[in-house]
Amino acid sequence: MVVPAITDVTMSALCPGKDKCSLAIYLTGAQQAIIGLGSLVVMPLVGNLSDTYGRKVMLTVPMTFGVLPLVILAYGRTKYFFYAYYLLKTVIAMVTEGSVQFLAFAYVADNVPESRRVSVFGIMSGIASASFVFGNFSTRFLSTSATFQVAASMAVVSLVYMRVFLPESMMNNSVCAKNTEHTCLLEKAPTKKWQLFKNLPSVDDTICLLRTSSTFSKAAAVAFFVTVADVGLYASLNYYLKAQFHFNKDEFADLMIIAGIAGSISQLIIMPILTPLMGEEKMLSIGLFFSCAHMVLYSVAWAPWVPYAAAMISIVATFAMPCLRSIASKQIGPDEQGKAQGCITGICSFANIVSPLAFSPLTALFLSDSAPFHFPGFSLMCSGFAAMIAFIQSITIKAAPPPTSCTIAHTNTLEP
Secondary structure, three states, X not given: OHHHHHHHHHXXXXXXXXXXXXXXXXXXXXXXXXXXXXXXXXXXXXXXXXXXXXXXXXXXXXXXXXXXXXXXXXXXXXXXXXXXXXXXXXXXXXXXXXXXXXXXXXXXXXXXXXXXXXXXXXXXXXXXXXHHHHHHHHXXXXXXXXXXXXXXXXXXXXXXXXXXXXXXXOOOOOHHHXXXXXXXXXXXXXXXXXXXXXXXXXXHHHHHHHHHOHXXXXXXXXXXXXXXXXXHXXXXXXXXXXXXXXXXXXXXXXXXXXXXXXXXXXXXXXXHHHHHHHOHHHHHHHHHHHHHHHHHHHHOOXXXXXXXXXXXXXXXXXXXXXXXXXXXXXXXXXXXXXXXXXXXXXXXXXXXXXXXXXXXXXHHHHOOOOOOOOOOOHHHHHHHHXXXXXXXXXXXOOXXXXXXXXXXOOOOOXXX
16 A cells, blocks of 8 residues: 555655655665665574464564554654654664565465465465555555555554464474475584574575575575566656656556556466466566566656556566475475575565665666666666576576485585
């Protein structure tokens, strides 16, 4: 609900009455970079703690704190309220951004057999897309003040619902004591002689995951570049459309409704049919190719209807992330799902640092009167290039079952 409205709120608070505002672009980019820096450190920790204490316990933290920034804008949206929102949102998101999504994927991996996992990941993403459609549809017909009031109320409802009705995940914490079809990658790694924090996950754990499985490391590389592309797109797109075609909250909501409906159809209907036939590796590549195509189409939009056509390509582009999460999940032992999904999210968080630093100045420059050449959508085109790199990398991912023994510990495959 907030996404279509926040651009107008930001512009009216910082640059009243203008369609171009470099300050808004730079502040948005700085916020994303700072959030990415915090998430890079915190997400692997959250994933590790969720393996120990349970997914439901760790879900409570981001869902509780996520309510607070919404309450501020529900109360007021003047300049000082916006800055209060901006600061609180930045601080909270540093330790919560992306955690709800990856904990949900880890929860599914705990409870769904490997053969059905990619389809269920797709269904989860499809339900999220459907709720995104509902949220944007609501924003389309609500005033800005009512939008944030309803959003804050729904955040509270979702928190209460989760605490009351969601059962704790069926994690198998003793799986490595048994001989199973999975490998616990961190158990294979040699014992570390010294750790700064013995009871907390370190960068070493993430490196172990990346170095022990080549498939996992390739999936991580794809996650990095596709996140660079997505963050670059969504950090620039609304400001680009506002400057070029004078879009506002209603047009942004219309675009997101189209993209959400396309994503829902794709993930709820098309993915469960095609993935068993084609395999998740091919589906990943197809999704990334069309993700690149729709970014390029945005960048060269020559009329107000073109962004709507580009949004419809989301029906194929949304294949990518559920397939990527499933590929990563299948390389990891059952009691390491939180660590694995937290690792992928941490890498995406690193992309959240890199992308705004690159794309925010590009967007501000090419939307200004001092652009080196006339190409307002140049930053969106660069996002498309990043998606193309992810596509090329995804082609190298081959379907390979994980190793078959969980009893091998402290092998010499890694240097201490």
